[in-house]
Amino acid sequence: MSDIDIISQYRDQFVTYLNKRNQLGEPKNLYEPVKYILALGGKRMRPILTLMTAEAFGGKVEYAMDAALAVEMFHNFSLVHDDIMDDAPLRRGKTTVHEKWDVNTGILSGDAMLILSYQFFESYPTETYVELTKLFSKTALEVCEGQQYDVDFEIRDDVTVPExxxxxxxxxxxxxAAAMKMGAIVANALQKDADAIYEFGRNLGIAFQLQDDYLDAFGDPKTFGKQVGGDIMENKKTYLYLKSLEKASKDDQEGLLHLYSIKPDDSTDKVEAVKTIFKESGAVEETKKAIESFTQKAFEALAKIELPEKSKVLLKQFGESLMERTV
Structure with a gap:
């Protein structure tokens, strides 16, 4: 069986379980949006990683399902609230929750999803429950901090690459990272291995996001799920942008700053001009190097873990498939 088949198998098992657990009742206006956003699909990357990691450490997929569900529910909660903050009309090609219903429904249904996320941990024994919820709370708070940094960066002109x-x-x-560590916790992995798999996920996650930045500018419009050039149109200060400012000639720096201070009705020329600066400044090479570097750090963390070779290979190939994606 190929790795794609194995990943599809995890996805199918998870979606079956999700549909079974997603039979929420009254009031309809609270729970219908929850069902709606969860049914929109997506890659289900995070819950798949929870299940895959649990099984890699000798745990049962069925036993990891509630932890995987908590991760997916939380991820989708954050999307509902992010879409409100961004005033986004579409998510995965479909109308966003706050557009389909209204902003108040989006806020309240999102709140309910966050609470539901925690409830899924209640099926675990006390010791496991405490470990999972501690990790989850830390992670949830960091996600909020990350979102605030993102908002702050929109009005700052002095954002650095480390920031x-x-x-x-x-x-x-x-x-x-937390999705993977939860799989390890559920499977009773050693602490050092649970920490190492967290590092694997953390570095892979950074590489994944840098790849997303790259694809947003240079992806194929046919395969990339979002509008190509969207970040440039929104003047988002991505890794490509920050590296360009660092490395471009003075004229190109000034040109880039000017282009990022305007939002023309037709952005075609702007997007092309910015992409040219990204290429000529060497920012594209720098971004590819960074993606490679974080991917390597992830694989170094994985190498330290005592796991059957078959499991290591599957996790490594999953990481590689993320880095080679075009969507």
Whole structure:
């Protein structure tokens, strides 16, 4: 069986369980949006990692399901609230919750999802429950911090590369790392191995987000799920942008700053001009190097873990498939 088949198998098992547990009742206006956002699909990367890690450490997939569900529920809660903050009309190609219902419904249904996330841990024995909820609370708070950094960066002109990396670590990669560590906790892995798998997920998560930054500018419009050039249109200070400011000629720096101070009705020329600066400044190479570097750090953490070779290979190939993606 190929790795893609194995990952699809985890996904199918998870979605079946999700549909079974997602039979929420009254009031409809609270729970319908929850069902709606969870049914929109997505890659289900985080819960798959929880299940995969649990099984890698000798645990049962069924036993890890509630932890995986907590991670997926939390992730989707954060999307509902992010979409409100960004006033986004679409999520995964479908109408966002606050557009389909209204902002108040989006806030309240999101709140309910956060609480439901914690309830899924209640099926575990006390010691496991305490470990899972401690990790989860720490992670949830970091995600909020990452989101605030992201908001702050919009109005700051002095964002540094280390600050940006910290922002994406908190906003994106800590949840990937926690998803994996939860799988290890549920499977009663050794503390040092649970910590190492967290490092694997954390570094992979940063590489994943940097790859996302790259694909946003240079991805194939046919395969990339979002609008190519969206970050540039929104004047988002991504790794590509920050590295360009660091390395470009004075004229290009000034040009870039000007382009990032405007939002024209037709952004086509702006997007192309910015992409040219990204390429000529060497920022594209720098970004690819950073993606490679964080991927390598992830694999170094994985190498330290005592796991059957088959499990290590599967986790490594999953990491590699994330880095080679075009979507």
């Amino acid at each position: 940006y990396l910290k922002m994406i670590e908190y906003k994106t990669s800590v949840l990937v």
